[in-house]
Amino acid sequence: MKMAKRVEDLPPYPFVEIIQKINEKRAKGEEVITFAVGDPDIPTPPHILERLHQAAQDPANHRYPEAASLPELRQAIAAWYQKRFDVSLDADKEVLPLIGAKEGIFHIAMCFIDPGDIALVPEPGYPVYPVSVMMMGGTPYYMPLIRQNNFLPDLDIIPADIADKAKFMWLNYPNNPTGAVADLDFFNKVVKFAKQHNLSVCHDAPYTEVAYDGYRPVSFLQADGAREVAIEFHSCSKSYNMTGWRIGMAVGNAELVGALNTVKSNIDSGIPQAIQYAAIEALSGPQDCIQHHNDIYQRRRDLVVGMLNKLGIEAEPPKASLYVWAKVPAGYTSVEFSNELLERVGVVVTPGTGFGKGGEGYVRLSLTLPDAALVKALSRLAEWRDPRNKFKAKR
């Protein structure tokens, strides 16, 4: 078969090896508990499901969705941004619903990248940022996210010729996988940098509602002049436990939103309308479910970080996101340490290198494990002793 180079050149799916091992263990009847996937275990709130159910009964919603989505959904998204971030958006020109943020994240690369172009991409980071750029024939220029810099890219070390050539930059705060957050000062600097080098900014923000200890993440669009350069991606997936329904949005600069709409209108036929009604309910209905979910995640976060620290593994409680980014003990690579936990205690953590080379030295633990499984996972971890005695558990 003659496949396209873009398919042949695709890097292998980062978690292949570990998934294979999990499957082998499960096939042998061993119980494996996984911290690997950032998919909320808590169901979609009942009022949202109720609206979805109602909308599913209406034959008008059995047909192709309305082009460019329901105006009521775009208005609900704009109203949510106004209420949540004090950002006003033109619902017709600056809002575009998506089939989940991931879909828009991939397709935005089509708006920017011709073969040979460059995009600035954080590393470690969500794998779709570099992969989409590569699939368009472009080259990602990796911006390292390191702990000493609070996992923010250091704009000053990006060579000027690279920044001048780059078409756009990806950012993601609250961050997957590091759990880091960014403030408006940093976003203001990014806007200046983008204007100076004539590049656009794509901010991926699906975790702004998943935050702890009273912390309220900001939107990139709150930065001065952001609307001139930026598009922000958001989603109902993590805010309202709607990963299975696939609905998200892109908002911001009208030209960028328009370009993405043009690309998408040639590819998909919109979001099933009943799901659009569910999203309207999620964004406009009662919001107390968010705090309720965050209370659950915060308790889990403290249990997980407490256990890791007890084992001598460095990890800080994240202020936001669904992830704990933990340093692997000395003497292990990320993959070796993930394999070690899987082999010895049947617990799966994601090797940091699944998010790019810059994730070496870390593993990611997701807080989306149901409570009963979490308790079991923690007691298994408590039993773990480093067989190589590279460090001793603090007891």
Ligand SMILES: Cc1ncc(COP(=O)(O)O)c(C=O)c1O
């Ligand atoms: C950083 C980041 N962006 C985007 C997504 C995709 O979100 P959605 O479910 O809206 O496609 C995820 C999902 O885990 C993510 O972690």
